[in-house]
Amino acid sequence: MSMTNGFPRGRTVIAGASTYGIGQCPGLSAVDMAAKAALLELADAGIALSEVDALYTSAPYEALGGMELAEYLGITPRVTDCNRTGGSAFEVYVQQAALALEAGLIDCALIAYGSNPASNPPPGVGMTRQSPWEAPYKPLAPLSSYALAASRHMHLYGTTREQLAEVAVAARQWAQLNPEAAVRDPLSIEDVLKARMVSDPLTVRDCCLFNDGAAAVVMVRADRAKDCARAPVHVLGTAHAVTHREISSMPDLTVTGAAISGPQAFAQAGFKPADMDVAMLYDAFTITPILFLEDLGFCPKGEGGRFVSGGHVAPGGGLALNTNGGGLSCVHPGMYGLFLLVEATRQLRGECGERQVKDARLAVAHGNGGVLSSEATVVLGTAETL
């Protein structure tokens, strides 16, 4: 298989993007929130609900969520998917929607998600089974799995807790520039180091939020987008890799599937990591963007900790990473991947106010699911990058 493999580079676009209810969203159900985000994003694009003929969602507690959302919206999609690759599902949807649009199978794809665990606590019964090979040892799920990967990275490469803390502090500094971010009070390296240790080496400040939020994007073919309300954001490349389900089966604790999906997505796009103006890399825990910076090719393997040091990924640093404040300081309602795509789109449309990256033309959104199990990369660009 060639690295470019015929992906329809630039021929499909994100025409609308929105968030809804970030932080606290009491009184609504998850599907209410997804629908609110969807309507905002369709209005943003200037596309009518009746045009939507493909639906991609990942409901937080409803295994049959695709059907649920179709019914709720009152539409009859020709393609419906509710895949189960966790937080990476939404980047996978971009890939699937691009291919279905290119094939003429569909004309308008809605990708939507809502979840409010903070104000509407999850039901006791989850949708994932506990592994009989791990559960008896009582790892905190999913935290301890990421902690194990972090321990290995520290052992092999000398990555330090201070370097992990740099990721949390940079995210907080970006959040302070984003009025929508849920947590905006000051945070120092010292604060992170002194925070309550939960599962070594990760403290409570190395962990993402668990708050409310909804997001949606709409995708069409580039020719349709000419009539849309906003400048289209082109999908230049997408790729996905699944390496395992549980952490004990991860082939290499310090190399994720992003080492597969990243090079392929960048080859399709015809750009390198160094060309990216904005990097939106799933930050469930402070170790995750460090791994993805390495695996996607922003720095060599083992150098991620040093790469983020000295404020390099904070506002004013060398790389604009997670400019919305990330899962660490903006929003993480369980599956965060769609928010990465919304922020990348907003940056490429120049809508980000104080946190806007000047002349942003290229962005990468990288979603992560499970316990570093599913990795999906999307490279986006403005019209001038075609």
Added chain:
Amino acid sequence: MLQPEAEWRAHLAEGRFMIQRSRSTGGHVFYPRVMEPGTGAEDLEWVSASGAATVHAVTIVRKKDPADSYNVVLVDLAEGPRLMSRVDGVPVDDIHIGMAVKASIVQEGDKPLLVFVPA
């Protein structure tokens, strides 16, 4: 008919830590399943694990009372497979990557549990 998890637990209940091995490839398999991952080989047989292992990664789950904190490790068996477990018989903060350990079967509640102790 092969019943991977049930047979493994039956062995454990009788004090034996067994893993699977493919007769054709020689590859060892854990957790138990109906085929060797990657090759698809179905000619799996039970063999005694040596019990020798090395700590590959470690985390300590911290509780309010430090006495209640406990470790979770990944260990690499001498035969190759990696699995999740815990290390008993040593303070949690003394457990480190690269530490040589050996398998031990303990009773946890009414069930046998595979753990590791310093070698």
